[in-house]
Amino acid sequence: MLHLRQRIVSHIISSAATSAVSCSATSAISSLRRLLCAAAAPVSPNPSGFAVEDYLVDSCGLTRSQAIKASTKLSHLKSPANPNAVLAFLSGLGLSSSDVAAVVAKDPLFLCAGVERTLVPVVDGLTDLGLSRSEIGGLVSLVHCRFRSRAIVPKLRYYLPLFGSFENLRRLLKKDQSKLLSSDLDKVLKPNIVSLQECGLGACDIAKLCISAPMILGTNPERIRAMVACAERLGVRRGSGMFREALKAVAFLSEEKIADKVDYLKNMFKWSDTEVAIAVRKAPMLLTKSREMLRRKSEFLISEVGLEPVYIAHQPVMISYSLEGRLRPRYYVLKFLKETGLVDRHRGFYNVLTKTERNFVDKYICPHKEAAPHLAQDYATACKGEVPTNFRFLLEPKVG
16 A cells, blocks of 8 residues: 555656646646545554554654654554655655655654645645755755645745755755744745845845854844844945845844954954954954954964054954964964075065965975975974974074
8 A cells, every 4th residue: 555655646746747848747646636545545543553653663764762752743643544645755755764764753743744735735836946856855854844834835936036046045944944934934034135135135145144144034124124234333335245244243243242342352452443443344253253262363463473453453354264273384384484584584474374275385385395395294283283393493482
């Protein structure tokens, strides 16, 4: 019987996938739906004999501990009829046994979903949106309980053209499906997207913003407007390339926390009001950094490297780089090359710091293989947080 249902649902999905190019598909789906109902009919409820926990283990592939936990939500089931139909449906979508087990373990009530009433119409709607059978199957594995609601179709109909591709949308859903699929489309999601578009953010910008801060799109529209106003008060213009970063930085910070962090930045980096404003405008994500991290970066850049506070304020991106993985190792290499006369002593640290890893190695490591054969290994060691012997003399105070 289960095999028959699997074949039937597989035919339903196959027919739905060709509905966009064949008018006869509609009648084929209707016919197969009647067959599905007929296939399910012979299974009669057995109130006294259906063991949910055993069914979850034997038919769904759950472990015993998973089954015990899941069975508490399925105590009302008296027959395997509907669960069998759901399993056949999932198999027809191409989900493997392990995929099915994961879906049921995450959302046991999926077994209670109406195949004809809900799941097949959802598949029909998603197929009409251009999603392939494998993409629909992957969506089930990703969103679980959200899939057993017809509301998923109009939301994806809105999101797909906005974010450009199913892959972009899948990445967003993987980050945080709850806000994207549970928030009200007309009262929350659409107004928020309109607000972001009015700030000059295109679909690509909105997608990137939501991937890095997925809760933003589903937040209260009033909060979105407050975020926009806050970003503007920091001096970041709407439509500028940094506005997206500013929104992400202030998204869930209160005015008090922002003011407190600005004061800390001023004191730690010895900035004036003008300088801290410049730094935050150029690198809004400074507001999200921990005090300890900022303290350590300040000590390194000002006390060890010897950079002037005003210089750091105009190049604040350097504060965002890893101290152990980038700042220190590259500083050691540059200082070594200067001390040994291999590069000009006036070579700036910022230009060295902002190069990609490959460009840095090509320009500052590879050309000196003969003059400094140990340099590549020393740099790799420094990137691990250690100070190689060949670099230690750089840190010793010079005797005048």
